[in-house]
Amino acid sequence: MTDGDAASCELDLGNLMAYDPSHHLAATPSSREELREECLRKATELAQAVADALFALPPNEDRDGPIVRLPPPTTRLPREKHLPKPNPPTKWEQFAKMKGITKRKKNKREWDEQTQSWKRTYGYDRVNDDKDIPIIEAKATDEPGVDPFAQRRDDKKKRVEKQEKNRLENLKRAAKVGALPSHIQLAATALPITGTKADLPKKSRKEDLEDVAGMASSATASGGKFDEKLPGEKPPKHPGKHRKFLPVVEGKGMGNLEKQQNDKILNSLLAKSSEEQIDVGKAITMYKVKKEKQRRKDKDMSSKSNKLKPQKKPHKKSSKKND
Amino acid sequence: MVAAIRVPKSRRAKRELLKHAPKLVETGKKTLILHGTKTSAVLNSVLSDIYHLKRDNAVKYTKKNDKIRPFESGGESSLEFFSLKTDCSLIVYGSHSKKRLNNLVLGRTYDHHIYDLVEVGIENYKSMESFVYDKKLAPKLGSKPFFAFIGEHFESAEELKHLKEVLLDLFRGEVVENLNLAGVDRIYVCTAISPTTVYMMHCAVRLKRSGTSIPRMELVEVGPSMDLVVRRHRLPVESLKKEAMKTAEHSKKMKNVTKDPVHGKLGKVYMPDQEVGKMTLSNDVKGLKRERREAKKNKEHSKKQKVNPSSES
Numbered sequence: 001m002t003d004g005d006a007a008s009c010e011l012d013l014g015n016l017m018a019y020d021p022s023h024h025l026a027a028t029p030s031s032r033e034e035l036r037e038e039c040l041r042k043a044t045e046l047a048q049a050v051a052d053a054l055f056a057l058p059p060n061e062d063r064d065g066p067i068v069r070l071p072p073p074t075t076r077l078p079r080e081k082h083l084p085k086p087n088p089p090t091k092w093e094q095f096a097k098m099k100g101i102t103k104r105k106k107n108k109r110e111w112d113e114q115t116q117s118w119k120r121t122y123g124y125d126r127v128n129d130d131k132d133i134p135i136i137e138a139k140a141t142d143e144p145g146v147d148p149f150a151q152r153r154d155d156k157k158k159r160v161e162k163q164e165k166n167r168l169e170n171l172k173r174a175a176k177v178g179a180l181p182s183h184i185q186l187a188a189t190a191l192p193i194t195g196t197k198a199d200l201p202k203k204s205r206k207e208d209l210e211d212v213a214g215m216a217s218s219a220t221a222s223g224g225k226f227d228e229k230l231p232g233e234k235p236p237k238h239p240g241k242h243r244k245f246l247p248v249v250e251g252k253g254m255g256n257l258e259k260q261q262n263d264k265i266l267n268s269l270l271a272k273s274s275e276e277q278i279d280v281g282k283a284i285t286m287y288k289v290k291k292e293k294q295r296r297k298d299k300d301m302s303s304k305s306n307k308l309k310p311q312k313k314p315h316k317k318s319s320k321k322n323d
Numbered sequence: 324m325v326a327a328i329r330v331p332k333s334r335r336a337k338r339e340l341l342k343h344a345p346k347l348v349e350t351g352k353k354t355l356i357l358h359g360t361k362t363s364a365v366l367n368s369v370l371s372d373i374y375h376l377k378r379d380n381a382v383k384y385t386k387k388n389d390k391i392r393p394f395e396s397g398g399e400s401s402l403e404f405f406s407l408k409t410d411c412s413l414i415v416y417g418s419h420s421k422k423r424l425n426n427l428v429l430g431r432t433y434d435h436h437i438y439d440l441v442e443v444g445i446e447n448y449k450s451m452e453s454f455v456y457d458k459k460l461a462p463k464l465g466s467k468p469f470f471a472f473i474g475e476h477f478e479s480a481e482e483l484k485h486l487k488e489v490l491l492d493l494f495r496g497e498v499v500e501n502l503n504l505a506g507v508d509r510i511y512v513c514t515a516i517s518p519t520t521v522y523m524m525h526c527a528v529r530l531k532r533s534g535t536s537i538p539r540m541e542l543v544e545v546g547p548s549m550d551l552v553v554r555r556h557r558l559p560v561e562s563l564k565k566e567a568m569k570t571a572e573h574s575k576k577m578k579n580v581t582k583d584p585v586h587g588k589l590g591k592v593y594m595p596d597q598e599v600g601k602m603t604l605s606n607d608v609k610g611l612k613r614e615r616r617e618a619k620k621n622k623e624h625s626k627k628q629k630v631n632p633s634s635e636s
Contacts, residue, residue, distance in 0.1 A: 023474055079569070081349070
C-alpha cells in the first residue's frame with residue numbers, strides 16, 4: 001500500500017509499519033542530539049501516517065475501545081516450521097472408503113443383556129465384560145480339558161496384540177511419508193527430556209560392533225579357544241599372543257638374544273641419567289627434517305617478494321632422551 | 324519394535340509436544356537469548372533489555388556457551404539443538420572479543436535449522452533505565468508495536484534490507500486480525516544513517532486529542548537506543564527460502580455451484596448443440612428393419628393404388 005501524499009512512505013498496515021525510502025539524511029548531523037531530534041520528528045510523521053490509515057478503518061465499538069480489523073500484512077516473512085502434511089489414511093480408513101462404510105456415533109451407555117442394566121460402552125463398568133459371565137455352556141466342538149474362560153482371555157490378548165501391530169504399521173507408513181503425528185517421536189532421533197546433546201543415543205558402527213564382539217569372544221578363561229562358534233560369526237581380528245617371550249632354550253643358530261635384551265634395557269636406563277648419550281637415529285631424522293624445511297622455505301622466499309621476514313629462533317640441540 | 328517409537332507417557336507431556344507441532348497458520352515466534360564465553364557490560368545490558376521487551380515469548384539462558392560459532396559450518400549445531408529444545412525460531416546471540424566488540428548475532432531458524440543470520444555491533448548504547456519519563460506512559464507488555472523505517476539505505480544496501488526484515492520479524496509479535504486502537508503504545512524507530520549502520524530507538528506513543536477523530540501522535544523515548552553496525556550477514560539458501568515463504572493453500576472457490584433454499588445445491592449442466600440433422604444413422608438394426616418394413620408397405624400400398632386405378636379405368 002503506497003501512500004501518495006507528501007510524506008511518500010510505504011505503509012504495511014498488517015504489521016503497523018511505515019517505511020520512507022526517499023528520505024535523505026542531512027549531511028552528517030553535527031551532534032547526536034540533532035540526529036535524535038530529526039529521527040523523532042520523522043518518525044512522528046510516519047506514525048501519524050499509519051494512524052491516519054488505521055483510524056480510517058471501520059471500527060467495532062467494544063467496551064475496551066474501538067476494535068478495527070487489520071488487513072493481512074503485505075511484507076512476507078518466512079515461516080518458522082514447514083507446512084503440516086495431512087496424515088495418510090490408515091488401513092481401516094482405506095478399507096472403509098472402498099466399501100463405503102461411514103462412522104456412526106456410539107452412545108455412552110448401552111443396555112447390557114447379561115446383567116440387565118445400563119452400562120458404559122467402554123471402561124470401568126462396561127457392557128459385555130468377561131467378568132460378568134458366570135457360566136459358559138459347552139459346545140459339541142469343545143475339547144475336554146480346555147478352559148473356556150482362559151480361552152476367552154487368550155483371544156482377547158491376541159486381538160489386542162493384533163491391534164497394536166496394526167497401529168504401529170500405520171505409524172510407520174505415516175513416518176515414511178513424513179507425516180508422523182507430532183507427539184510421537186522416533187527414538188533414534190528423539191531428544192531426551194532432560195539433558196544435553198551428549199545424551200543422545202549414538203548409532204554404533206559396524207566396525208565398532210565387530211571389535212567388541214571379537215573382544216568378548218576371547219574374554220574367557222581359555223581365550224575363546226574351545227567355545228563353539230555361532231553360525232556366521234567371524235574369527236577375531238587380532239588373534240594370538242600380545243607379548244613376546246624369549247625361547248627357553250636357545251638353539252645354535254640364534255644370537256645371544258638375552259644379552260641383547262639386557263643391553264637394550266641398560267642403555268635406556270643409563271641414557272636417562274647421563275647427559276651425553278644421544279640417539280643417533282633420532283638425531284639424524286631431526287637433522288633431515290630441519291634441512292627439508294629450510295630448503296622449502298628458501299624456495300618460497302625466492303618465489304615470493306623479497307620482504308624481510310623475522311628470523312626464526314634456531315633450535316637448541318637438546319640431549320636425546322629415549323622416552 | 325515398540326522401542327523404536329517414543330510416546331509421551333502423560334497427557335501433559337503430550338499436550339506440550341502438540342504445542343510444538345507445525346501449524347497451518349502460525350502464531351508468534353519465540354526468541355532465544357544467549358551469550359558466548361565472553362560478554363561485556365554493554366552486551367549484558369542489551370541482552371537483558373531485549374529480554375524485557377519480549378518477556379512473554381522469550382527464553383534467556385544465563386550460562387555461557389563456548390561451542391557456538393554461528394558463521395562457521397560446524398558451530399551452529401548447538402544453536403539448532405537449543406532451538407529444538409525450547410521451540411524458539413528467533414535467536415539472539417551475544418559475544419564480545421577484541422576483534423568484534425559488542426557483537427550481536429540475530430538469527431532465524433526454519434524447522435530448527437539455521438535459515439539466516441545477521442551480525443551487528445552495538446555502539447552508542449543507552450539502556451532502558453537511563454531514560455527518564457512519566458511512568459504512566461510506559462508501554463504495556465505484549466502490545467503490538469508500530470514500526471518506522473527511515474532512510475534510502477534500507478533499499479539500496481543489501482545488508483540493511485536483510486536487517487530490516489530480521490528486526491521486523493524479531494519485534495512484531497503475533498499477527499492479529501483485530502486490533503484495539505486504544506492499546507497502541509509503542510513504536511520502534513530505525514533510521515539508516517549510513518549504508519552499514521542503523522540507529523534504533525524505542526519510543527512510547529501518546530495519543531493526543533486533536534480536532535478531528537484521528538488523534539495526534541506524540542513520541543516519548545523510553546527504551547534502549549543503540550547503533551547497529553552490520554558486520555556480516557548470511558542470506559538464506561534459495562531453495563530453503565522458497566519453501567519457507569510458502570503460505571497455506573487457500574481453498575479453491577467452486578464454480579457453477581449455487582445454493583437454493585428450496586431445491587438445495589444447484590448447478591448448471593451445459594450441453595453442446597447436438598445438430599441432429601448432421602448425425603449419421605445408427606446401426607440400430609431393429610429400427611432399420613422397421614423402417615424398411617414400413618417403406619415396403621408404403622410402396623406396396625402405392626403400387627396397389629397405381630394398379631387399381633388402371634384396372635378401374
